[in-house]
Amino acid sequence: MPYAIFEIGEDRLLFYDSPNPAPNPRRVRIFLAEKGVRVPVTPVSITRGEHKGEAYRAINPLGQTPSLALDNGVVLTESVAICRYLEGLHPQPPLFGHGALGQALIDMWTRRVEMRLMFPLSMVWAHTHPFTARVVKPQYPDFGESQRPRVTGAMRELNRALGGREWLDGERYSVADIVLLTTIDFAAFVGVAMPEDLTFLREWHARASARPSANA
Ligand SMILES: N[C@@H](CCC(=O)N[C@@H](CS)C(=O)NCC(=O)O)C(=O)O
Structure with a gap:
């Protein structure tokens, strides 16, 4: 077609x-x-x-x-x-940051979320989830399971890095927050929830989820 x-x-x-x-x-x-x-x-x-x-x-x-x-x-x-x-x-509102440092910080957070959180999560998804069994052949479930602590470990790192900040770059909502929100929600779907004690990450998630754009 x-x-x-x-x-x-x-x-x-x-x-x-x-x-x-x-x-x-x-x-x-x-x-x-x-x-x-x-x-x-x-x-x-x-x-x-x-x-x-x-x-x-x-x-x-x-x-x-x-x-x-x-x-x-x-x-x-x-x-x-x-x-x-x-x-x-469509430059407004800017979601990739302002100035040399602002843009670099957003790149840094985006790459960190993708490489330290999304990558191990995608291994859990690909190698342990029944949905992917049809397409990922062979699946290596032991390997997939071994990536689960890396996912929660990355959540822990992000929790620490956020501290009490509103958004990842410390200033305003950005593409890095979008990448993190979609990854955290996908992690919940895959069965890797945010640990209860990650207060900063959980508060950040509630803020990001309250934005109307999160319904997309
Ligand atoms: N790094 C790519 C990843 C794209 C990707 O993996 N998309 C998923 C859907 S969320 C997909 O098409 N998966 C099927 C596959 O990889 O075969 C991006 O950010 O767009």
Whole structure:
């Protein structure tokens, strides 16, 4: 099935999206909601395997969502790269930080969440969860289980780093908070809850979840 690209203002683009609990497309949806921007969307069902079908692989050969297709033939994948592009098109409110230090801090937090929290979580998901058993062959459940303490360990690090701060960069809500929110919620879906004693992280999560964009 060929996918159409629709027009949005001066920019022609099409967002390939998958519903929750998929955490990576949700990052882009929250980002768009924070910007107050709407883009044309084509849903890609992961449960029905559409992300691995021929039509979608012609868009993104990795068979992953999200993707953002531009009318010049470029397809952006990687949720954070898509958000960065959208930031360029719609700079207000800035979600990638201000100035050299502000931007570097947000990159630092985003990478820390992705590498120290999301990576082990995705190993738990891929190697222990019954949903992924159909596609991850072979699964290594012992290895998956071994990553669970790394997930809670990263939550603990983030709790300490947050201290009493409102948001990760210490100033305002940013893409780093979006990446953390989607990852924490996905962790709950996978069965790795935030430990009870992580008060700063839990308070941060309540604040982030109270933003209307969290409904995306
Ligand atoms: N690093 C990529 C990850 C994309 C990704 O793993 N997406 C998931 C859905 S949340 C997916 O398509 N998984 C299927 C697969 O990896 O085969 C991003 O941030 O966009």
